[in-house]
Amino acid sequence: MKKEPVKIKERDKLSRARDFEEVVLGFSEGEALEEASRCLQCKDPKCIAGCPVGIDIKAFIGQLTKKDYDGAYATIRQKSNFPSICGRVCPAEYQCRKACVFTKKGEPFASQQAINIHFLERFIGDHGAKKGLHLKASGGSKYKGVKVAVVGSGPAGLCCAGELARQGIKVVIFEGLHKTGGVLRYGIPPFRLPRKILDSEINSLKELGVEIHLNTIIGKAKTIDELFGEGFSAIFLGLGAGIPSFLGVPGENLCNVYSANEFLTRVNLMNAHLFPVSHTPINIGRHIVVIGGGNTAMDAARVAIRLQHLAGVPPDTTICYRRTEVEMPARRLEIEHAKEEGVKFDFLVKPEEFSGDEKGFVGKMCSSRCELGEPDSSGRRRPVVIPDSHFEVDCDLAVIAVGLGANKILTSVTPQLKTDKYGDVTVDPQTMETSIKGVFAGGDIVGGEGTVIEAMGMAKKAASAILDYLDRKSKD
Secondary structure (H helix, E strand, C coil), X not given: CCCCCCCCCECCHHHHCCCCCCCECCCCHHHHHHHHCCCCCCCCCHHHHHCCCCCCHHHXXXXXXXXXXXXXXXXXXXXXXXXXXXXXXXXXXXXXXXXXXXXXXXXXXXXXXXXXXXXXXXXXXXXXXXXXXXXXXCCCCCCCCCEEEEECCCHHHHHHHHHHHCCCCEXXXXXXXXXXXXXXXXXXXXXXXXXXXXXXXXXXXHHCCCEEECCCCECCCECHHHHHHCCCCEXXXXXXXXXXXXXXCCCCCCECEEEHHHHHHHHHHCCHHHCCCCCCCCCCCCCEEEECCCHHHHHHHHHHHHHHHHCCCCCCEEEXXXXXXXXXXCCHHHHHHHHHCCCEEEECEEEEEEEECCCXXXXXXXXXXXXXXXXXXXXXXXXXXXXXXXXXXXXXXEEECCCEECCCCCHHXXXXXXXXXXXXXXXXXXXXXXXXXXXXXXXXXXXXXXXXXXXXXXXXXXXXXXXXXXXXXXXX
């Protein structure tokens, strides 16, 4: 057994910060076999419990070591719909890798010695995609003629659509934007998730007969009642969390103060970095500040520094976070990549005001220094402002990446659809059914922002419940 992990190949840190091509290159066959050989094949593999959808990690790694790549792909696909995607974006250091026997108990995230499960999943997922091993629809379905509507084409919507389509159900996805993918497309930059990988997964759904209607906002173009009136037997809501949170400080309405949602959408979805070839512009600051500590903040900062390079502006992008690096919820890999690409970090900072010029453009950010106090409800130590620690920095473009809330377009016109105090849709946790009979929900619209694989887990649970619901309905 090789004790040291196989280091994943990455592009050179200087050249990659000047384009949007994928940074992590993935394992070769030999590297994947070498890394897989490190797995101890534990009798009681804790890593499986660490996976939100329960992939049989022990089994697929065992198959990989025997070069049974098709079998490993089939094992993963029993639980995960998008191995190529999850292998690239899952926070494995907080999930399966953290549960690996090579990670010491009590560690906040996986140790470097933990098996690189996500990279092995990526290797197998890419193998399956290249060979066209996507799961096919079952023949002779009892659901012939049954239609189910899926609202939203993010990870939850795509996963639920795939689960149902493989059972022979006619699935129609309604997407509000002009492209499919939801947060996978507008939120995650292509240097983390290449569009050919995302498009491959979407095309596999189309091959199953899934129909996709773009530019259709349910709650505006159609209501839930109208969908039922059109003959849909059940509806799944994968609306996501699309309303950005802000700091609530003076000056947030100044020009060039973006939410991360808008900033990333302009670049990832609308190709603003290609303006004027694309039709969407974006301003590029000389002193960019990104506020937040999650993956979205890392994505925004890494996009920002690329925009500076492409515009010929000396790179100056700083992430400001109110706690320390240890408390950052972002993936360790994303933090490392941001540092390597030249992003600066300023910790224990609480922004308090943006100030601008006479034209209304932001020019400076005023903040206070913090120290860590007692733990809060998240288990992390609460930042406490240090008196008389105010300071000011140049800031001609700010990106606020402090979370997203529920989009209320649909819920505001559907009073019978119950929500919690945050505006998220409430569901039966066992079935994911909402307060409306035959309407199910999953992903970020249920319980707030989560990971891709967590959304997938909810969608799979909902799909199973929808099948049960359809079976009961057919007997009535």
